[in-house]
Amino acid sequence: MYSFETVHHIEYTTREAVPVTEIIKSLQGFDKIVQELPNLANALVLEGAVKKVELYVQEISAGSLDQDFILRFFFKDEQGFNEWITTLREKTGMDNPKVASAVIGSLIAAALAYGIYLTLSKDASEAATATITGNQNTVIHFVAETLNVSSDALMQVMDTSIRDKKMLAQGAVLAVHPAKADKEATIVIDGNEKTIIEAKTIQAAPERFDPPQPESKVEEYPRALVQIRATDLDSEKQGWRCIVPGLSEHRVKMVVDPTVDRTKLAREISVMASIAVTSKFNPEKKQYQITEVFLRDWEQIK
Structure with a gap:
């Protein structure tokens, strides 16, 4: 050079x-x-x-x-x-x-x-x-x-x-x-x-610069433990709730991909799943909080 x-x-x-x-x-x-x-x-x-x-x-x-x-x-x-x-x-x-x-x-x-x-x-x-x-x-x-x-x-x-x-x-x-x-x-x-x-x-000019956090973010987890807490066989968007250990210890809304067999999924207590987690930034707590888990696919825990 x-x-x-x-x-x-x-x-x-x-x-x-x-x-x-x-x-x-x-x-x-x-x-x-x-x-x-x-x-x-x-x-x-x-x-x-x-x-x-x-x-x-x-x-x-x-x-x-x-x-x-x-x-x-x-x-x-x-x-x-x-x-x-x-x-x-x-x-x-x-x-x-x-x-x-x-x-x-x-x-x-x-x-x-x-x-x-x-x-x-x-x-x-x-x-x-x-x-x-x-x-x-x-x-x-x-x-x-x-x-x-x-x-x-x-x-x-x-x-x-x-x-x-x-x-x-x-x-x-x-x-x-x-x-x-x-x-x-x-x-x-x-x-x-x-x-x-x-x-x-x-x-x-400010004493320090902390860039504003995006209002929401989506993170992909190709293989995560998902605990099923509520189901609705008539809808893939309503009634489903889950817990994702390590990410959310409280029940959050879950949306199930339309291609997933909801009847089979509803029989499970815990599954390994490919999920997309949507979180929104809480300015008061200054942290992201999970608002929705989208379940793309899943398999039984062996």
């Missing part, structure tokens, strides 16, 4: 020294964020060119937290890199030798702003939503101009090309955390005043 390096400066404008634990959080956060850069760089420049990226710390300065990162991008070979950089120059209209570094720096800012945006929940206040969305729009607009695309087109690329939105959101929360102790602190990437993560945005 052929590798290419860019160097980026991250400045936290905090007025007090930042604890080591917070520095570690920020490093962990940016490491998560940059993992999505190959996906963005490929989607926006040349599909499939960048294979992976690795982050290295070059320098950390005391006082207001300053970090210098080295990003090492890997391409299939030198020709692949040359094709990518040529396409990048054509798209941006920039022939500056540092065009790649400038674009990558702006993509870091865009990914960070987008990651903070992803943390917004349905319960977020209108003020927090407006602050975070407004800051993101400002950053996205600048990055879109740099790449000669519309802001809507860039947002669409980010929506579709970022593969692990949960990881990106968690990375963004960690990355901004060192600045939360100072209500006036901002985050400046590569000294670019147009891609600042503003103080209000940092304060509006």
Whole structure:
């Protein structure tokens, strides 16, 4: 593989020294964020060119937290890199030798702003939503101009090309955390005043990100012990109840596949069965609870 390096400066404008634990959080956060850069760089420049990226710390300065990162991008070979950089120059209209570094720096800012945006929940206040969305729009607009695309087109690329939105959101929360102790602190990437993560945005970002749980889920169990507790020979959907040891110790609704002989099944107390278990998330108990067991097929216990 052929590798290419860019160097980026991250400045936290905090007025007090930042604890080591917070520095570690920020490093962990940016490491998560940059993992999505190959996906963005490929989607926006040349599909499939960048294979992976690795982050290295070059320098950390005391006082207001300053970090210098080295990003090492890997391409299939030198020709692949040359094709990518040529396409990048054509798209941006920039022939500056540092065009790649400038674009990558702006993509870091865009990914960070987008990651903070992803943390917004349905319960977020209108003020927090407006602050975070407004800051993101400002950053996205600048990055879109740099790449000669519309802001809507860039947002669409980010929506579709970022593969692990949960990881990106968690990375963004960690990355901004060192600045939360100072209500006036901002985050400046590569000294670019147009891609600042503003103080209000940092304060509006959550302390941690717990992605919302899906309302329901279905899990398949090809061979599970099912204890029959109630039957109805006239219906495959009504009247059937069961217990699935290890999954549910209380009776739950059971639906029987129409192809199953209900008369034979009703004679059994326990069977080995192929089942699909539907569960719904209970926000009060913060756990999934089984609502239905669909029995596809079964066999007697020998």
